[in-house]
Amino acid sequence: MPDAPVIVADVPGSFAHGVLAARHPALIRAVREAFPYGPAQLRALDALLTAATEGVIAPLGTEDDERWAAWGARDQVGRSWFEAPFLWSESYFYRVLLEAVGYFGPGAWQGVDPFRPFKLAELDSPETDEELAALDRLPEQPLDEQARALLHGSLWGNRADLGFRLSATGSPTAAGRLVADDGEAFWSLLPADTLCLVADNAGRELIPDLLLTDHLLHHGRVRRAVLQVKTHPYYISDATTADVVDAVRRLVGAQGAAAGAGERLWTAMTEGRLQIRAHPFSCAPLPYAEMPDELRAEFAAADLTIFKGDLNYRRLVGDRLYPPTTPFAEVTAYFPGPVAALRTLKSDVIVGLDASMEAALDAAEGRRWRTSGAHALIQVRA
Template sequence: MPDAPVIVSSDPESFPHSVLAERHPALIRKVLDAFPYGPDRRRALDALLTSVTEGVLEPLGPDAADVAQWDAWGLRAYAGRSWFEVPFLWAESYFYRRLLEAVGYFAQGPWRGVDPFRPFKLAELDIPEADAELAALDQLAARPAQDRATALLHGSLWGNRADLGFQLSAAGGPSAERQLVADESELFWALFSGGTVCLVADNAGRELIPDLLLIDHLLLHGRADRVVLHLKPYPYYVSDATTADLLDAVHRLTGAGGAAAESGRRLRVALTDGSLAVRTHSFSCAPLPYADMPDDLAHEFAQADVTLLKGDLNYRRLVGDRDWPPTTPFARATAYFPGPVAALRTLKSDVVVGLARRTESSLVAAEGQSWRTSGTHALIQARP
């Protein structure tokens, strides 16, 4: 059993406290500004704002279709308590479920199924940086195969800093390797030798596109015979990828021209012939670690030749959102996982494992604890 304490948000000086006290209220205001919601929805969002800043966790309405599921996930135990007293992962997840309730995402009516984060996701795909990242693929195509593999791996790793990944092999270009706190790239690649790969996606927009390019590379070069892409069943954590976001990303690739369009066309074919399959599962939006995943999801991961989890939230759920000593072995924290597993993650929260003691010491000496949450460091970890 884990022996590290679960991360909570009660310390006013902590990063988790700042997320609940500052980031979530700011997001509510941003959503209010982005949509012309009517008075009922605006009142519901205002009530959620009051709840997260001054109040306590309130239960879902009795007519919510997933109320029994959330009760099983801990809502009965946590309702009536302060947002800051319950596990940070749980509080964050429940906030997004309540936000969707407030905007009418699940209710009968005109706002049913309208993603409150969609404007922010689409905006990322249309900025000049996105054009530059996709154009860089043309130059990358002329590089040796190993250079292309490394660049695409780092593009997926860094997400919306993917331009850094694509330029990794260019002479005199910046090196992402200097910012890796753990780099098990050799072990990572050894896991991909054909068969079925499950890729659990993280964010949409400019972060999903590099993931799709990595999937295209795996299929094109025989590192995977089939990829199962796990997406969120509904909008989650602002930018987490849904099926609609996947379609937007593939459309952006196919419309870009050059090597990007070639990848986009191959991905469309892969989707139609089944070599790229799409999955959604309710547990993808659960407020729990993967150690508590249901049997059907565990069985799917067990059947895969390797499961790759992308991003910060999936990492927290993979190793457990706990105050682990950073030198805790990655293999220990993921020993429960039912098959070979790898993680690509930019550090944006406190939890981390698998670091060498010397690495941790040098990071703390140079940056205090800010290296854990600044998004300027990343890791590549794998467990056969």
């Protein structure tokens, strides 16, 4: 990969610093209020709040310490959270939070997703109802226009991010701007035998991802789809297998075109045409350039892999302060097959822009365009 500084959170006022200093404390407070956790769990959450904002990184004290040691914990234990690489410290925060609430057990709270109430509330929101009802108008459009509308629905659905809303001043509602658009290159890679989609968030973002997948399967643009999700709750809204099932059930229980899509997705899962995968590396604090061989082989078996969302983009290209004009193909050259990124911009990492676009964005918005969620990109490396 090109040499560029790894992002850390030690600069007050930076996006990364704001996540650790403001978003994470807000999340701890929200989790405390979402469940009637007992005194031990509440004390552990309070200890995490203090450590993450004022203290240093400590070992988990569990069997998972060995895995995290392999993922770089030996280099980070004893350092301020703000001095560790941002991707690493952010990921480790969520692992410690799960430990605090007893997710990994043993005990009665084992396997209870601390973010589930937020995910379900979003899935059952009036906004979701409105978006699903809009599907009934889609068949009025030519087939190619339907496909493009669903691709952009998946792209802009990435704004439905619970973690982003914890620190944003307001959810962006105006039509956004594509700062890079490889849409035609994307469609040129289809039809294909196998599509892999690396999912990002659950709820209102996962719904349009599933609708795009259904369309591609239903109309023969792909024969088989693989949905890569997280092995356990990760960040506040990242999708797990349970979240996929919740989303498909939401579609099946809807009306009109949404219900038809849900029924087709359910059938595709039972027939093996839509498969769910959850590899432990999905929750690693590392870029995909360091993926293990067995995961590399899974991606190599796909004709096209789509990385959805901001976190997956950071892991696909590397969480570094690249010059924005760094070619997307250059930083993804390691990936073992054609790859596409669908992402709304909610962090500092960006590659693949032309110089005129970068200059125009900087002149209009300073650095805010990188993190506001008001802009998006479709990037492809065939």
